[in-house]
Amino acid sequence: EPEVTQTPSHQVTQMGQEVILRCVPISNHLYFYWYRQILGQKVEFLVSFYNNEISEKSEIFDDQFSVERPDGSNFTLKIRSTKLEDSAMYFCASRGRLAGGSYNEQFFGPGTRLTVL
Amino acid sequence: AQSVAQPEDQVNVAEGNPLTVKCTYSVSGNPYLFWYVQYPNRGLQFLLKYITGDNLVKGSYGFEAEFNKSQTSFHLKKPSALVSDSALYFCAVRDPSGNTPLVFGKGTRLSVIA
Numbered sequence: 001e002p003e004v005t006q007t008p009s010h011q012v013t014q015m016g017q018e019v020i021l022r023c024v025p026i027s028n029h030l031y032f033y034w035y036r037q038i039l040g041q042k043v044e045f046l047v048s049f050y051n052n053e054i055s056e057k058s059e060i061f062d063d064q065f066s067v068e069r070p071d072g073s074n075f076t077l078k079i080r081s082t083k084l085e086d087s088a089m090y091f092c093a094s095r096g097r098l099a100g101g102s103y104n105e106q107f108f109g110p111g112t113r114l115t116v117l
Numbered sequence: 118a119q120s121v122a123q124p125e126d127q128v129n130v131a132e133g134n135p136l137t138v139k140c141t142y143s144v145s146g147n148p149y150l151f152w153y154v155q156y157p158n159r160g161l162q163f164l165l166k167y168i169t170g171d172n173l174v175k176g177s178y179g180f181e182a183e184f185n186k187s188q189t190s191f192h193l194k195k196p197s198a199l200v201s202d203s204a205l206y207f208c209a210v211r212d213p214s215g216n217t218p219l220v221f222g223k224g225t226r227l228s229v230i231a
Contacts, residue, residue: 004160031216033218033219035218035219041223042207042221042222042223042224043161043207043209043219043221043224044221045218045219045220048216048217048218050216055215055216056216056217056218058218091160091161093161093219104149104166104168104211105151105163105166106163106219107163108153108160108161108162108163109160110159110160111159111160
């Protein structure tokens with residue numbers, strides 16, 4: 001069964017450093033998302049991406065954040081200068097039509113736990 | 118603006134008993150509704166969805182949910198709970214137009230006791 005993958009599973013960084021979180025969405029999916037979940041809190045939307053551009057972004061997704069689809073398979077989230085409050089689990093998701101299926105549900109990766117010290 | 122409410126932080130149920138995890142939503146127009154489950158240190162797994170049609174939808178692992186438009190609810194149910202169902206459950210809503218994101222509830226922790 002196709003799945004979304006994310007690397008690394010855990011990233012520890014110093015405050016002010018840049019981090020890049022990587023995701024490989026399900027092949028042939030067209031819509032991509034990043035969400036985050038601060039420990040013990042609900043899942044929050046960051047950004048959606050379609051046709052090589054941002055479709056929508058939340059207030060959390062400020063100038064420190066950027067997304068890129070550098071090739072046909074990867075989808076990355078970059079945080080330029082990390083802050084303590086960026087510590088969270090970051091989930092990538094993709095949406096598209098699977099064989100015989102619909103295109104309404106988003107499939108999530110296992111997440112990257114980012115710890116900013 | 119869309120929103121989802123999960124009024125219970127925690128639901129405890131004995132194994133073999135029916136379970137219900139509550140969800141209400143607020144959205145303009147006809148919503149797309151979803152349930153996801155999160156096991157410890159894992160990502161979100163899709164359980165089921167309501168898009169249109171029959172108000173009772175069936176999903177993975179024997180779960181089902183009933184869409185009630187008048188009560189703006191989408192409660193998750195299972196006739197007979199298993200210990201392995203213990204996890205964090207998230208209700209989510211999406212506006213069907215465009216590439217809109219999911220809006221999640223805060224989650225309900227289900228604990229099934231043997």
